[in-house]
Amino acid sequence: MTDQEILAGLAEIIEEIAGTPADEVTPQANFVDDLDIDSLSMVEIAVAAQDKFGVEIPDEQLKDLKTVQDVVNFVSKSS
Amino acid sequence: MSSNGQVSVVVTGLGATTPLGGDVASTWSAMLAGTSGVRRLTEDWVESLPVKIAAPAAVDPVAVVGRVQARKMDRCEQFALVAAREAWADAGSPEVEPYRLGVAVSSGIGGIGSTLTAYDALNQKGWDRISPYTVPMLMPNGAAGWLSIEFGAKAGAHALVSACASGAESIGYGIDMIRCGRADVVIAGGAEAAIMALNIGAFAVMRAMSTRNDEPERASRPFDKGRDGFVLGEGAGIVILESEEHALARGARIYAVAAGAGYSSDAHHISLGAPDGEGVTFAIKAAMRNAGISPSQVVHVNAHATSTPGGDPLEARAIETALGPDAAGVVVSATKSMTGHLLGGAGAVETVAAILALRDRVAPPTINLEDPDDDITIDLATKARPLAPRTADAPMAVLNDAFGFGGHNVALAFTEYVPSSSTAAEA
Numbered sequence: 001m002t003d004q005e006i007l008a009g010l011a012e013i014i015e016e017i018a019g020t021p022a023d024e025v026t027p028q029a030n031f032v033d034d035l036d037i038d039s040l041s042m043v044e045i046a047v048a049a050q051d052k053f054g055v056e057i058p059d060e061q062l063k064d065l066k067t068v069q070d071v072v073n074f075v076s077k078s079s
Numbered sequence: 080m081s082s083n084g085q086v087s088v089v090v091t092g093l094g095a096t097t098p099l100g101g102d103v104a105s106t107w108s109a110m111l112a113g114t115s116g117v118r119r120l121t122e123d124w125v126e127s128l129p130v131k132i133a134a135p136a137a138v139d140p141v142a143v144v145g146r147v148q149a150r151k152m153d154r155c156e157q158f159a160l161v162a163a164r165e166a167w168a169d170a171g172s173p174e175v176e177p178y179r180l181g182v183a184v185s186s187g188i189g190g191i192g193s194t195l196t197a198y199d200a201l202n203q204k205g206w207d208r209i210s211p212y213t214v215p216m217l218m219p220n221g222a223a224g225w226l227s228i229e230f231g232a233k234a235g236a237h238a239l240v241s242a243c244a245s246g247a248e249s250i251g252y253g254i255d256m257i258r259c260g261r262a263d264v265v266i267a268g269g270a271e272a273a274i275m276a277l278n279i280g281a282f283a284v285m286r287a288m289s290t291r292n293d294e295p296e297r298a299s300r301p302f303d304k305g306r307d308g309f310v311l312g313e314g315a316g317i318v319i320l321e322s323e324e325h326a327l328a329r330g331a332r333i334y335a336v337a338a339g340a341g342y343s344s345d346a347h348h349i350s351l352g353a354p355d356g357e358g359v360t361f362a363i364k365a366a367m368r369n370a371g372i373s374p375s376q377v378v379h380v381n382a383h384a385t386s387t388p389g390g391d392p393l394e395a396r397a398i399e400t401a402l403g404p405d406a407a408g409v410v411v412s413a414t415k416s417m418t419g420h421l422l423g424g425a426g427a428v429e430t431v432a433a434i435l436a437l438r439d440r441v442a443p444p445t446i447n448l449e450d451p452d453d454d455i456t457i458d459l460a461t462k463a464r465p466l467a468p469r470t471a472d473a474p475m476a477v478l479n480d481a482f483g484f485g486g487h488n489v490a491l492a493f494t495e496y497v498p499s500s501s502t503a504a505e506a
Binding site: 017018019040041043044047 | 145146147150151207208210211212
C-alpha cells in the first residue's frame with residue numbers, strides 16, 4: 001500500500017469519526033491542534049486504522065502518533 | 080425578593096423535544112389539539128414482548144445535533160442538548176458570568192441505550208471495540224456535563240436522580256441554586272431515551288405497562304376506568320431559571336415565577352406509592368408553602384398521572400386533600416395521555432406545559448378519559464379548557480406533580496409574573 005493510499009484511507013476514518021472533511025486531513029496536520037481530535041476519539045481512530053490496514057498499534061506507540069504523517073509512517077513501516 | 084422573603088426566581092426560556100413535536104411550539108399546539116404521540120413499534124424485538132407500543136420522539140435528535148457530535152452522546156444526552164439549545168435561544172442567549180451559570184439536568188435511567196450497545200460490542204467483538212465514549216454516554220450525569228460545556232456553565236452541573244421525578248427535582252434544585260446565591264441563571268430539566276427491549280421488558284414484568292397494543296393512541300388513559308398501565312415515551316424538557324433581578328437587568332421576557340418546590344419520600348415501598356397518598360399530599364402542601372401561595376390561587380395542576388391502575392386515584396385524592404375546599408375550582412390535566420411517560424424527562428416536559436398553560440390561560444386536555452374512575456372527584460379537563468383567576472388580589476398559580484420509584488414525591492409551583500412595586504419604582 002502506498003503512502004498516498006494510506007493517507008486516503010486514514011482521511012476516510014477521520015471523516016467518519018471526527019467529521020473532518022477529507023481534504024483537511026493533510027500529512028502535516030496535528031490531531032489535537034489542527035483537527036481538534038481528543039484522546040478518546042484518537043482511540044477510535046487507532047482501532048479503525050488497525051482494522052483497515054491490518055496493523056497493531058500498541059498504546060505506547062499511539063501516544064507518539066501526533067500527526068497524520070506519523071500514522072502513515074507507522075502503518076507503512078508495519079504492513 | 081418575593082413576598083416570602085426569598086430571592087425571586089423567574090422562568091425566561093423553554094425548550095422541549097417530545098413525542099408530539101421537536102420543539103415547544105409544536106409540542107404545545109399538538110397537546111392543545113389532544114394529539115396522541117403513541118404508536119405501534121416496528122422494531123423486530125417487539126415480537127418477543129407483551130408491550131408493542133410506545134411514544135417515540137417526533138424528531139430524531141441526531142438530525143439536530145449532527146452525526147459527529149451524536150456519536151459521542153447517548154440519545155438522552157442528545158435530547159437534553161436539543162431542548163437546552165431551544166430554551167437558551169428562547170431566553171435570548173443571556174450573557175452570564177460563567178461562575179454564575181449552573182446546570183441541573185438529569186435522567187431517570189441514564190444512557191441505557193449506550194450501555195446495551197457497549198455490552199453487545201463487548202460480547203461480540205471484544206473490549207477494545209467498545210466506544211471510548213461509553214462511560215460518558217452511560218453516566219446519568221452525562222447530560223449535565225455536556226450542557227455545562229455547551230453553554231460554559233461553571234457554577235456547578237448537577238444531576239438529581241429520582242427515577243420519574245428526576246426532571247422536576249432538577250428544576251427544584253435549580254430554583255434553590257439561585258435562591259441560595261450560587262447562580263444567577265440555571266439550565267434545568269430532564270431527559271430520557273429508554274424505548275428499548277430491556278426497559279420495556281423490565282417494566283412489563285412489573286405489570287406496569289399498558290398492553291393495549293391494537294389501539295396505541297388510546298392506550299395512555301390516566302384516570303379512566305379502562306387504564307391498564309403506562310406507555311413509555313422519550314424526549315426532554317428544559318427551562319431557563321433566572322433571578323428576577325438578573326432577568327430584569329437584561330430586559331428578558333418573563334414567562335412565570337418559579338415560585339417554589341415541595342418534596343417528600345414515602346418510606347413505604349421501593350416502587351409502589353404509599354396507599355394513603357400522605358407523601359404526595361405533603362409534597363404539594365410543601366410546594367405551596369415554599370412558594371408562599373394559597374390553594375385559592377391554584378387554577379391548574381399538571382398531574383403525574385401515568386395511567387396505572389393504582390397510582391392515578393392515589394394522586395387524585397392527594398390533590399384534593401392538599402388543596403382542601405379550593406380543589407373544587409382547579410382544572411387538572413394528565414398530559415401523559417398524549418406524550419406517554421418520559422420517565423426522567425416527564426416532570427420537565429410537564430413543567431413546560433404547566434407554564435404555557437399559565438401563559439395562555441388554558442389547560443391542555445386529558446385524552447382517552449371516557450369513563451372516569453367512580454371515586455375521582457377532581458375536575459379533569461378532557462378538552463382544552465380556559466383558565467381564569469379565582470382571586471382578584473393574587474396571581475394565578477399552577478402546580479406540577481412528579482413521583483418516582485423509590486418513593487420520591489416532588490411538586491413544583493409557578494405563578495404569573497407581576498412586577499413588584501419596588502421593582503417598578505426602581506425602573
